[in-house]
Amino acid sequence: GAVVSQHPSWVICKSGTSVKIECRSLDFQATTMFWYRQFPKQSLMLMATSNEGSKATYEQGVEKDKFLINHASLTLSTLTVTSAHPEDSSFYICSASLRQGTDTQYFGPGTRLTVL
């Protein structure tokens, strides 16, 4: 149980285009989802916390107009990288918590974004 999927697993796009990444909790309802960015050989950097039905809370330094997060249902959150640039190339990972009060986060396999 507690499986989280991400789609796509790898995407290459041209500079200036937008890319949408989906995060789904497959066998549970996720009240809270988190979006992370991971640089090579580095730890996870939390980008935003997303609660179903409300606006995402972005971490300091993360542009909310560039990284659009939508958490429309208890099983789906999306991250859209708008007007992507090469510096946005990274590994994006989502995680989901089973329900409020449960701390364990279950992670998706990640999405490798390469912007040319």
Place this chain on the structure above:
Amino acid sequence: AQSVAQPEDQVNVAEGNPLTVKCTYSVSGNPYLFWYVQYPNRGLQFLLKYITGDNLVKGSYGFEAEFNKSQTSFHLKKPSALVSDSALYFCAVRDGKDSNYQLIWGAGTKLIIKP
């Protein structure tokens, strides 16, 4: 401020020997502590957590961790290492008073188990 430190970038252990991956933390309230493992080209997997109760926590794949309040540590241990344990290990902490459930992450420790 909340923080997590994993003082070793890399730990090398011979197969069959015991292993320890170190983690220390700093939070203002009660700590909720976690260990996650990341295998190459795979997502993060939950290993174990400490919320309350027994200081020795047992998790997946034979791993365990001991919460030490006086030393503010939560070291990950395994009595006998396997080559398949080679991976990147992350320690994370949450302040029990934080209603956002956000985790503060350590930088990660690369564990290499040599046959």
